Amino acid sequence: RKEVEQDPGPFNVPEGATVAFNCTYSNSASQSFFWYRQDCRKEPKLLMSVYSSGNEDGRFTAQLNRASQYISLLIRDSKLSDSATYLCVVNLGTGRRALTFGSGTRLQVQP
Amino acid sequence: DTEVTQTPKHLVMGMTNKKSLKCEQHMGHRAMYWYKQKAKKPPELMFVYSYEKLSINESVPSRFSPECPNSSLLNLHLHALQPEDSALYLCASSQVQDNEQFFGPGTRLTVL
Numbered sequence: 041r042k043e044v045e046q047d048p049g050p051f052n053v054p055e056g057a058t059v060a061f062n063c064t065y066s067n068s069a070s071q072s073f074f075w076y077r078q079d080c081r082k083e084p085k086l087l088m089s090v091y092s093s094g095n096e097d098g099r100f101t102a103q104l105n106r107a108s109q110y111i112s113l114l115i116r117d118s119k120l121s122d123s124a125t126y127l128c129v130v131n132l133g134t135g136r137r138a139l140t141f142g143s144g145t146r147l148q149v150q151p
Numbered sequence: 152d153t154e155v156t157q158t159p160k161h162l163v164m165g166m167t168n169k170k171s172l173k174c175e176q177h178m179g180h181r182a183m184y185w186y187k188q189k190a191k192k193p194p195e196l197m198f199v200y201s202y203e204k205l206s207i208n209e210s211v212p213s214r215f216s217p218e219c220p221n222s223s224l225l226n227l228h229l230h231a232l233q234p235e236d237s238a239l240y241l242c243a244s245s246q247v248q249d250n251e252q253f254f255g256p257g258t259r260l261t262v263l
Contacts, residue, residue, distance in 0.1 A: 071249070072249065072250075072251075074251050081239075081259075082256070082257075083241055083254040083255060083256050083257050084194065084241075084254050085254070086251055086252075086253065089251055127193060131249050136207070137199075137206065137207070137248050137249055138196055138199055138207055138248070138249075139196075139249070139252065141193040141194055142193065143192070143193050144193055
């Protein structure tokens, strides 16, 4: 089992749709969680940190489910500009002291 | 200043060349990172510096040599690279190791 696992997609959705991605992680002691967005041929950019109580930033909502060891990202009212790869990033808390990246989920929002 | 800068943006080098990639941040971050990213793959960690000391080396071949001259600068010295080393090289920084990271725009390296 991969340490951080994501569905690679692509998710093809129409503008205005709601789309959700999940990401599972292997270590129950994992300490911090992030969603990054990466556009083609650009660097990853921090979208949001994921807190235990869940958090929302405009159209984006992130949730953490420690019992089932996954985090989720919900995008409401999708825009064409949301088309990108979404990377799940986890501090697995294994003592390695580095973040572990999932392989990314590709989202394509269509007009 | 809330950005990480990298130079050069593009680099083409032969297998016998020696070149260096540079990264700079002025956010007062004490951890800096080098990643390698191939097309359609996630970034792959190479090195981590924490408080200017090498903290993690992910068994990277010695033809890649990192250097952290001070808390704002990170270099990656390249020598005798192979064509399969062609990739996007990303620098990142974080307040301390383990925190959320902020990435530079990367250097796109082609080895001929």
